[in-house]
Amino acid sequence: MNRPAMYSRPDKPLTVQVRDRNAPARLDMTKAPEILTVDKATECHVTPDPVARRMVAYLGPVGDDLTLEPSAGTGQLVRALLDAGHSPCELCMVERHKSLAHNLRRLGPVINRCFLDYAQEVQGRATFPRILMNPPFSKTRQHISAALSLLGRGGHQEPATLVALVPVTYRNDAAEELEQLPDDTFSTAKVHTKIIRFMGVE
Numbered sequence: 001m002n003r004p005a006m007y008s009r010p011d012k013p014l015t016v017q018v019r020d021r022n023a024p025a026r027l028d029m030t031k032a033p034e035i036l037t038v039d040k041a042t043e044c045h046v047t048p049d050p051v052a053r054r055m056v057a058y059l060g061p062v063g064d065d066l067t068l069e070p071s072a073g074t075g076q077l078v079r080a081l082l083d084a085g086h087s088p089c090e091l092c093m094v095e096r097h098k099s100l101a102h103n104l105r106r107l108g109p110v111i112n113r114c115f116l117d118y119a120q121e122v123q124g125r126a127t128f129p130r131i132l133m134n135p136p137f138s139k140t141r142q143h144i145s146a147a148l149s150l151l152g153r154g155g156h157q158e159p160a161t162l163v164a165l166v167p168v169t170y171r172n173d174a175a176e177e178l179e180q181l182p183d184d185t186f187s188t189a190k191v192h193t194k195i196i197r198f199m200g201v202e
Helices: 049-059 076-083 098-104 115-122 137-148
Strands: 015-020 034-039 067-069 091-094 130-133 161-167 176-180 193-199
Touching: 049 076, 049 130, 049 161, 049 193, 067 076, 076 091, 076 130, 115 137, 130 137, 137 161
Parallel strands: 067 091, 067 130, 130 161
Antiparallel strands: 015 034, 161 193, 176 193
8 A cells, every 4th residue: 555755764673662651641761651553554653752852841820721632652752741740630632643642641631533523623712821732643634623623722821822842744734833843853764844833713
């Protein structure tokens, strides 16, 4: 089966080993990490820890804002949220891949569904003041659009904010480009990426 050109990976393995810290809140660096194997077919490109921490900082101050992670994958962004002090009670994780979703349950409740289907189902009934995401690169536009349909202040003082890691080719006039990431940020995809933010969306 032909793959999009962005996923061509000459001389690179089809799987990548990922550290799973297995910590529900603050990371316990004294525990030996479990090694997970993430198959290319999941389109899960693991966000490096320093990048995940910066993305969390771009969301704004820690509060009681309900936060959505639409493609939770191995939980890198969720762990960064928890490590920054965000409450696990205020997190909503969505992950379509069964094995990844199963692993995420140690961090909190997980909705094991395609995010696009989930967003369509709850539109008009669910609002998230904070959204943090690293969507599948081949469907970035669809996932960002679906996430924006769920973004809203929800009675909070701070503006509704969405922070996403996307290919540099993604364009949206409402998005603020925060930083371009190094070309070698992801070993499993030949994609140049950046971090963007939508703010004040209702």
